[in-house]
Structure formats: C-alpha cells, structure tokens
Amino acid sequence: MSISKARLCAQTIKDNFVDLHAPLNALQAEQEAARCLFCHDAPCVDACPTGIDIPGFIRKISSGNTNGAAITILEENIMGGTCANVCPVEELCEEVCVKNSSEHKPVVIGQLQRFATDHLFEKSTQPFQRAAASGKHIAVVGAGPAGLSCAHRLAMLGHQVSVFESRPKAGGLNEYGLAAYKMNDQRAAKEVEFILGIGGIEIEYEKSLGKDISLDKLRQQFDAVFIGLGHTAVNALGLDNEAADGVYNAVDYIEDIRQQDLSSLPVGRNVVVIGGGNTAIDIAVQIKKLGxxxxxxxYRRDLKAMGATEYEQEIAQTNGVVIRTHSKPVAIHTTDGKLSAVEFEYTQTDSNGRLVGTGENFSLPADQLFKAIGQSFNPQPLQDSECPQIVAGRIQVDEQQRTSLNNVWAGGDCTAGADLTVEAVNDGKLAALSIHEYLK
Amino acid sequence: MADLSCKIAGVSSPNPFWLASAPPTDKQYNVERAFEAGWGGVVWKTLGEAGPPVVNVSSRYGSVDYNGQRMIGFNNIELITDRPLQVNLDEIAAVKKAWPDRAMVVSLMVPCNEQAWKEILQRVEQTGCDAVELNFGCPHGMSERGMGAAVGQVPEYIRDVTGWCKTYTDLPVFVKLTPNISDIRQPARAAHEGGADAVSLINTINSIVSVDLDIMAPKPTVAGKGAHGGYCGPAVRPIALSMVSEIARDPQTHQLPISGIGGINHWHDAAEFIALGCGSVQVCTAAMRYGYRIIDDLVDGLNNWMDSKGYSTIEDFRGAAIPNVTDWQYLDLNYETIASIDEDKCIECGLCHIVCEDTSHQAIRASKDSDGKRSYTVIDDECVGCNLCELVCPVPDCISMVEVENGKPYLNWGGHPNNPMRSE
Structure with a gap:
C-alpha cells in the first residue's frame, strides 16, 4: 500500500505530537529569568512586533509575580499565549537578546512568555475590564489573530463588536493552520474562549463575506469595519496533473491534522514537499511524525534563501526530513491517475542573480506530494462592494491600518507584512486604537 | 608550590583553612570527614558546662536567596552542642590523637562565673587540644541566658573572663567576638587586656532572614513563631573585612593575632582576610552549602595565586593591605577617575546609562542609530568617577575607570578650602 491510514499505532502518533518544547517548570523559569539583564531600552522590545515589555515581564517572573507577568504580555499582545509557542523568536526577540553577544545564548523569551501566560490561563481569569459602553458597534470580518485582536481591544475600549467568520470555529490559522506539535491540547480554542471572556464580542459563524454579507452592507450597518480575511488562496505549481490523487495543498492537509483523528489521515510511504517556508517545514515534519x-x-534555491528559519530547518532535519535545494519541479508523473513520481530540474543562479535550470533532471518516487509554495489574499469577496485599494495583491493600509475607504480598516495576512501571527495581532490592535480615535 | 602552613597564637596547621565552630564541627564523624577532605583545622562546636545539654529546636536555618542563587546569606537559631559534654570531650581527644597535625581548637561557653570556666578548662585540657576559643558571639538563645553575645557586648566581661581563662589554662586562648556592637575595637581591646592570644571574628549578626507572608512569621519558623538568628554567609563578608581591618590597624591591638571569619566562599575571599592581617580563616556557610570538598579549591586556588604573585608563605602577604586602609579624611580629593566604555565589548544592555541617568550624575549619553544599534558615551565633564556604571556592566572589562592625569597634588579634607575647620 503506497498510501495508508494509521501507519503508526495511535500511541506512537500521540507521542510524536507532544509539544516541541516541554513547558518550563518553575525552577527553570526562575533560573532563566535570572539570566535576563533587565536591559534599558531593550533590543528585544524593539524586535517584538507587538512591543511587549519583555524585560518587564521577565522581572515579574523573577519576583514571583507571574500573573502580573502574563498581564504585561497580554496588554500588548492578547495572543501572547499562542505567540509564545509559534513566534519565530530566533529572528525576533531572541535574535537580538544581548546575551547572544556575551554568552552566545539568548534568554529563552518565548518559553518564559509561555510560562507566564500558561499560569494565567490555568486560572482562566480575565484580567481586562471593559470601559463604559460607547454605544458604537463595529464589524470585524474574520475571527483570526488580526480580527480577534482587534475585537478584544475594541471591547476593552467599550465598543460592541460583531465578528463574521466563514468557518465553524474561531481562531483562524491558530485553529486551522499551525503545526500541531507547536500548538496542541485545544490551546487555540481555549485562547479564543479567553479573548471572548471580556464580553461585548459576538461571533457569527459560517458567514462569508461576498456570500452571506457584503462590505457595502457592513459599512452601512456598523460604525466601522475591520477586515481580517487572511490568505484564502493557495499558489499552484502550474504543472499538469496537479489534481491527481496524492497531490495536496499543504495547508489543507495541515487543517486536517488539526481537525481530524490523526489515525484517520492518509499517509504515503514516499512523500515529497515542495516549498521552502515554514508551511513546508510544518507539513514535512508532521507527515514524518504520522509515519x-x-x-x-x-526547494528551488539554497538554504539561506528559504523562508523557513535555520531553527525550523533544524527541526525538519532532526525529524528525518531530507532537505533538497536547487531543484525546481517540472513534471508530476502519474500511473492510473495516481501520483507516482515528481520530476525536478536542478537549478543554479546565473551571473545576473537569476535562478535558471541546468537542463539536468531527476525524479523522486512519490505517492504523496504536498504543495507549500505560498498562499495569497483572494480579493474576490470584496468584488460586490466598493473595494478598498489593493496594491501588490493585498489591501493597502496606512500605519494605523486604515484602508482607502473612510470607515474600513484591515490587517493580518490580507495586508502587506511578514505574515506572522504576532504581526496580525499587532495590526488588529493598531486598527482598534485607530477606530477608537475615529469614533470619538 | 607555596607553603600554606600557618601558625597563629602557637597553633599550627597545614593550611589556614579551619572549619568554624558550628554544626559541621559537632561530632567526630563530621570532623574526621573534614580532615580526610583536607581541612587544616577545626574549632569544635561550642561546649557548655556539664549537666543536661541544651535542647535545640526543629527548623533552625534560614536563607537569603538572590536572583536564582541560594544562600548568599544564611542564618541559624541553633544553640551550642546538644550532646553530653563527656561525649564531645572523648571524641575531641580521639580525633586529635588520630590527626595530630591538624589544628584542634575547642569552643567554650559557660556561665559568667570564674568557677564554671575553671571547671570546663580543666576537662578540656585533658583532650590534648591545641587551644580554646571563648564564644562571646552567639547572638541568639544563649545570649538570653547571659552567655555568648551577652558577654561579648560588655568589654569588661570579656576582659575578666579572658583573664580567668588565662589563669586556669596554659592553652592559647582565642576570643570570638560578636559584630553586634557599634565599635569592634572595644571588645578586641578588652580581650587583649585580658591576655587573649588571639581574637576570632566575626560571629554571626542579629537577623531575620525573611518573613513568611502566608503565615506572617519570621523564617525559620518554629510552630508558627520565629526568633532572630545569627546571620552569616557571603553577604556578611564586607562587614567582617571591615571589622578585621579595624582591629588590625588599631594601635592597641594591631599585634593581636586574628582568625578571620565571615562569608569565606572562595580562596580569594580568604586571601583578602589574610591581606588584612588574619593568620588563619574559618569557614562554615560554604561548607554547609556544598560539603567539605570545597577545601580542594580553597587550597589549590590560594596556592596557585600565591605562586603567581611570588609569595612562598602566608606570612609573605599577611597584612599587606593594612597600610592602605585609612580613614576617609586622608583620601586624596584631587585624585580623579572617569569611566571609559569599550564599545567593542559593549552588548548594548543600557544599564550603565539608565543607572547613571536615574540615580547618579547623568554622565552617560545613550543614542541609537537608524539600524537600532545602541551606543553609550561618557560625558567626561559630568562623570564623577563613582564606579556605578562599571559595577552594573555585565561584561568584564567593558567599562573601566581611567585615572585623569590632572597634575594636582595630594589634598585631603584637612587642607581643603571647603573645610571650615581646616588647618592653615
């Protein structure tokens, strides 16, 4: 059988999907917090897209004020719990930690952040209160990190929020798109519950923009609108046989991993993943963990050019994934309508810095192929209404997340940026603050 | 290799590291383990008078932890030995017989009357020990019964008791001093007047190491209550060094041998005590923190350092720092240093800037370029050379204090124009 379910026994699969890092225990947190120098004007704060007062929360861990630490985090980043697990800290806060210079080892800020936020979530208390009701009502489209961040901040500021979500669950990529070994145990769902706990936020599920609702209508019915649609289109290879049995969009399969019984998923013997970003790593590692x-x-270029960080590459390699570089797909081969092999051409960079094929090909036998060459914003849901300006395939926004339309804001992956959860959370927060000013 | 052997007040030991009178020296078992590990001597845990021994409480120690480190300060509410006198005397004799080259000093504490001291000394002498140490320092429990620090805080008592002891024994008499007093020279002079052969200091400091905020009681807590205890460990070392220096440079006591005690954790701590005049040093907290095996580096580290400095015996550097301990009034007011920051070593933590800006002289400017690179610049005219930036900088040798060649002559407060009392 080239593709089969439950290649590994249920227990082994379960073991394979435990957290990438065990959470720090109290002693580890104390020792690690003691390493923090409590820098003034700390580089880590500059590197955090949400500007969390990192030395401040670590000092609170040091003093035993762990709840206070969590609030310091969540004040700036309401999804600080998720970000603690999924932020590429190796290229954000931890990359610039001054301890890299003195000891070649940063303070493990992400893990300390998890220690603090886990502590607060275990008590499931809502530390934030709502301001007096403003009487304003804002529509948020999309219950992903950007939308929920925006909704929470608006609710804090006293506004009423209606969130329209096309799927049956909230959380966006936190719920549907993150590698399960980074975010397990219903963590995304619990975080949504925590965010909604502030009150004043209603989510209308399975309501799609452009189908069940329109931007024009929302603008008429609400005092302001925030669009956090995310990426809804998946890039294609542009080859024949992309619809063959055994060819998948990585993001679809990752969603299945998160939403379905792991033992029910089809797993190939020989698997090929095309792409060089974190999604490619996520699917490659997880399909390996499934057996x-x-x-x-x-990947078509070299390791350095990969979107996946060195740390992510290492996760793939230590999980037994073979990374091949300088190879681009040229054909998908099938037998009886089923995938049998993927053919690649070696590439090189020419004198002008362009990537060119060498004319030399090789084939990898494959019964599963995962495409992870990127996703994009699909503006189609906006087409039935007056549409905000779109530049380079994304909704254009200013530094306050304002679109070209006077009462419409946008953020997250549907706008330009680094496509990180933490960036989306910040977009939502900035938009909420801007909406609040606008509505005053 | 240097010769680490020491001789103080007639007591010899192969190295200057003795275990102080405390729990680590309460029994033959402990002391023999210490000698096997290489300790140069011990001061046996304080013996009391014959009769029913004292009773100790359960929960005896408290700790001051700092930034993830345990026991930078330590306190105890334990009393003197709670074992029968004769058991201790027999064990002391047995150990001294088996380890003749090690210093065996016996700590004593009996009520403040001549007969009591006479009786205990007669019995102790029979053990073959090298000296006695009079415990005039213990600040808790025993002091409530008129012993320990209750004696050490009254110079006349010290003089008289020391005198009795000198009368009734030929053994060298060490007097252990309490730091719970405003001027350490007074009890030292009293011991000297009484004929003491040496002083040992410091004993522990009155302390409450912490308050348990759940039960609202001091730690260590005994059935919901706590009492002040004796504080020791690395945190008290500066106090000990200062008191040792006071005695070492006092005209009346500068010849009096000193056994230094107080937070000795590493060999260089010991070297500092010796540089201030101590002939031996006593260690307790560090042993209670790590076990006796710390003696290995104490000896090895001191030896290697002495070799590197060309000192072949302890006497070669003993007291070498005393001439440089002076009173503030003699410090040179024309001497200037300013901070210098080595930008290549700077890791951009900003601590030097913020502490100077908030709490000192606004003498370090912070700037950030467009790439976010931070740099810190000393404003020479504002820097008073206080050292704070150098002290908070986490990188060794990144900030140094550089002497300013100002060509000005030595000038102390006595001759300074701002001094209304100056001598013309």
Whole structure:
C-alpha cells in the first residue's frame, strides 16, 4: 500500500505530537529569568512586533509575580499565549537578546512568555475590564489573530463588536493552520474562549463575506469595519496533473491534522514537499511524525534563501526530513491517475542573480506530494462592494491600518507584512486604537 | 608550590583553612570527614558546662536567596552542642590523637562565673587540644541566658573572663567576638587586656532572614513563631573585612593575632582576610552549602595565586593591605577617575546609562542609530568617577575607570578650602 491510514499505532502518533518544547517548570523559569539583564531600552522590545515589555515581564517572573507577568504580555499582545509557542523568536526577540553577544545564548523569551501566560490561563481569569459602553458597534470580518485582536481591544475600549467568520470555529490559522506539535491540547480554542471572556464580542459563524454579507452592507450597518480575511488562496505549481490523487495543498492537509483523528489521515510511504517556508517545514515534519518513510522537502534555491528559519530547518532535519535545494519541479508523473513520481530540474543562479535550470533532471518516487509554495489574499469577496485599494495583491493600509475607504480598516495576512501571527495581532490592535480615535 | 602552613597564637596547621565552630564541627564523624577532605583545622562546636545539654529546636536555618542563587546569606537559631559534654570531650581527644597535625581548637561557653570556666578548662585540657576559643558571639538563645553575645557586648566581661581563662589554662586562648556592637575595637581591646592570644571574628549578626507572608512569621519558623538568628554567609563578608581591618590597624591591638571569619566562599575571599592581617580563616556557610570538598579549591586556588604573585608563605602577604586602609579624611580629593566604555565589548544592555541617568550624575549619553544599534558615551565633564556604571556592566572589562592625569597634588579634607575647620 503506497498510501495508508494509521501507519503508526495511535500511541506512537500521540507521542510524536507532544509539544516541541516541554513547558518550563518553575525552577527553570526562575533560573532563566535570572539570566535576563533587565536591559534599558531593550533590543528585544524593539524586535517584538507587538512591543511587549519583555524585560518587564521577565522581572515579574523573577519576583514571583507571574500573573502580573502574563498581564504585561497580554496588554500588548492578547495572543501572547499562542505567540509564545509559534513566534519565530530566533529572528525576533531572541535574535537580538544581548546575551547572544556575551554568552552566545539568548534568554529563552518565548518559553518564559509561555510560562507566564500558561499560569494565567490555568486560572482562566480575565484580567481586562471593559470601559463604559460607547454605544458604537463595529464589524470585524474574520475571527483570526488580526480580527480577534482587534475585537478584544475594541471591547476593552467599550465598543460592541460583531465578528463574521466563514468557518465553524474561531481562531483562524491558530485553529486551522499551525503545526500541531507547536500548538496542541485545544490551546487555540481555549485562547479564543479567553479573548471572548471580556464580553461585548459576538461571533457569527459560517458567514462569508461576498456570500452571506457584503462590505457595502457592513459599512452601512456598523460604525466601522475591520477586515481580517487572511490568505484564502493557495499558489499552484502550474504543472499538469496537479489534481491527481496524492497531490495536496499543504495547508489543507495541515487543517486536517488539526481537525481530524490523526489515525484517520492518509499517509504515503514516499512523500515529497515542495516549498521552502515554514508551511513546508510544518507539513514535512508532521507527515514524518504520522509515519511516512521517506520525506523530501525540495526547494528551488539554497538554504539561506528559504523562508523557513535555520531553527525550523533544524527541526525538519532532526525529524528525518531530507532537505533538497536547487531543484525546481517540472513534471508530476502519474500511473492510473495516481501520483507516482515528481520530476525536478536542478537549478543554479546565473551571473545576473537569476535562478535558471541546468537542463539536468531527476525524479523522486512519490505517492504523496504536498504543495507549500505560498498562499495569497483572494480579493474576490470584496468584488460586490466598493473595494478598498489593493496594491501588490493585498489591501493597502496606512500605519494605523486604515484602508482607502473612510470607515474600513484591515490587517493580518490580507495586508502587506511578514505574515506572522504576532504581526496580525499587532495590526488588529493598531486598527482598534485607530477606530477608537475615529469614533470619538 | 607555596607553603600554606600557618601558625597563629602557637597553633599550627597545614593550611589556614579551619572549619568554624558550628554544626559541621559537632561530632567526630563530621570532623574526621573534614580532615580526610583536607581541612587544616577545626574549632569544635561550642561546649557548655556539664549537666543536661541544651535542647535545640526543629527548623533552625534560614536563607537569603538572590536572583536564582541560594544562600548568599544564611542564618541559624541553633544553640551550642546538644550532646553530653563527656561525649564531645572523648571524641575531641580521639580525633586529635588520630590527626595530630591538624589544628584542634575547642569552643567554650559557660556561665559568667570564674568557677564554671575553671571547671570546663580543666576537662578540656585533658583532650590534648591545641587551644580554646571563648564564644562571646552567639547572638541568639544563649545570649538570653547571659552567655555568648551577652558577654561579648560588655568589654569588661570579656576582659575578666579572658583573664580567668588565662589563669586556669596554659592553652592559647582565642576570643570570638560578636559584630553586634557599634565599635569592634572595644571588645578586641578588652580581650587583649585580658591576655587573649588571639581574637576570632566575626560571629554571626542579629537577623531575620525573611518573613513568611502566608503565615506572617519570621523564617525559620518554629510552630508558627520565629526568633532572630545569627546571620552569616557571603553577604556578611564586607562587614567582617571591615571589622578585621579595624582591629588590625588599631594601635592597641594591631599585634593581636586574628582568625578571620565571615562569608569565606572562595580562596580569594580568604586571601583578602589574610591581606588584612588574619593568620588563619574559618569557614562554615560554604561548607554547609556544598560539603567539605570545597577545601580542594580553597587550597589549590590560594596556592596557585600565591605562586603567581611570588609569595612562598602566608606570612609573605599577611597584612599587606593594612597600610592602605585609612580613614576617609586622608583620601586624596584631587585624585580623579572617569569611566571609559569599550564599545567593542559593549552588548548594548543600557544599564550603565539608565543607572547613571536615574540615580547618579547623568554622565552617560545613550543614542541609537537608524539600524537600532545602541551606543553609550561618557560625558567626561559630568562623570564623577563613582564606579556605578562599571559595577552594573555585565561584561568584564567593558567599562573601566581611567585615572585623569590632572597634575594636582595630594589634598585631603584637612587642607581643603571647603573645610571650615581646616588647618592653615
């Protein structure tokens, strides 16, 4: 059988999907917090897209004021719990930690952040209160990190919020798109519950923009609108046979991993992943954890050019994924309508810095192929209404997340940026503050 | 290799590291383990008079932890030995017989009357020990019964008791001093007048190491209550060094041998005590923190340092720092240093800037370029050379204090124009 379910026994699969890092215990947190120098004007704060007072929350961990630490985090980043697990800290706060200079080892800020936020979530108390009711009502489209962040901040500021979500669950990519070994145990759902706990936020599920609701209508019915649609389109390879059995969009399969019984998922013996970003890493590592024998992640350029950080590459390699570089897909081969192999051409960079094929090809036998070459914003849901300006395929916004339309804001992956959860959370927060000013 | 052997007040030991009178020296078992590990001597845990021994409480120690480190300060509410006198005397004799080259000093504390001291001394002498140490320092429990620090805080008592002891024994008499007094020279002079052969200091400091905020009681807590205890460990070392220096440079006591005690954790701590005149040093907290095996580096580290400095014996550097301990009034007011920051070593933590800006002289400017690179610049005219930036900087040798060659002559407060009392 080239593709089969439950290649590994249920217990093994379960063991394979435990947290990437065990949470710090209290002693580890104390020792690690003691390493923090409590820098003044700390570089880590500058590097955090949400500007969390990192030395401040670490000092609170040091003093035993762990609840206070969590609030310091959540004040700036209401999804500080998720970000603690999924932020690429190796290229954000931890990359610039001054301890890299003195000891070649940063303070593990992400893990300390998890220690603090877990502590607060265990008590499931809502530390934030709502301001007096403003009488204003704002529509938020999309219950992902950007939308929920915006909604929470608006609720704090005293506004009423209606969130329209096309799917049956809230959380966006936190719920549907993160690697399960980074965010397990219903963590995303619990975080949504925590965010909604402030009150004043109603979510209308399975309501899609452009189908069940329109931007024009929302603008008429609400005092302001925030669009946090995310990425809804998946890039294609542009090859024949992309619809063959065994060819998947990585994001669809990752969603299945998060939403379905792991033992029910189809797992190939020989698996090929095309792409060089974190999604490619996520699918390659997880399909390996599900029992695939040979997993190759193939990327057209070199390791340095990959969107996935060095740390993510290491996770793939230590999980037995083979990373092949300088190879671009040229053909998908099938037998009886089923995937049988993927053919690649070696590439090189020419004197002008362009990537060109060498004319030399090789094939990898494959019974599963995962495409992870990027996603994009799909503006189609806006087409039935007056549409905000779109530049380079994304909704254009200013530094306050304002679109070209006077009462419409946008943020997250549907706008330009680094496509990180933490960026989306910040977009939502900035938009809420701007909406609040606008409504005054 | 240097010769670490020491001789103080007639007591010899192969190295200057003795275990202080405390729990680590309460029994033959402990002391023999210490000698096997290489300790140069011990001061046996304080013996009391014959009769029913004292009773100790359960929960005896408290700790001051700092930034993830345990026991930078330590206190105890334990009393003197709670074992029968004769058991201790027999064990002391046995250990001294088996380890003749090690210093065996016996700590004593009996009520403040001549007969009591006479009786205990007669019995102790029979053990073959090298000296006695009079415990005039213990600040808790025993002091409530008129012993320990209750004696050490009254110079006349010290003089008289020391005198009795000198009368009734030929053994060298060490007098252990309490730091719970405003001028340490007074009890030292009294011991000297009484004929003491040496002083040992410091004993522990009155302390409450912490308050348990759940039960609202001091730690260590005994059935919901706590009492002040004796504080020791690395945190008290500066107090000990200062008191040792006071005695070492006092005209009346500068010849009096000193056994230094107080927070000695590493060999260089010991070297500092010796540089201030101590002939031996006593250690307790560090042993209670890590076990006796710390003696290995104490000896090895001191030896290697002495080799590097060309000192072949303890006497070569003993007291070498005393001439440089002076009174503030003699410090040179024309001497100037300013901070210098090595930008190549700077890791951009900003601590030097913020502490100077908030709490000192606004003498370090912070700036940030467009790439977010931070730099810190000393404003020479504002820097008073206080050292704070150098002290908070986490990188060794990144900030140094550089002497300013100002060509001005030595000038102390006595001759300074701002001094209304100056001598013309």
């Amino acid at each position: 695939a024998e040979n997993v190759s992640m193939v």
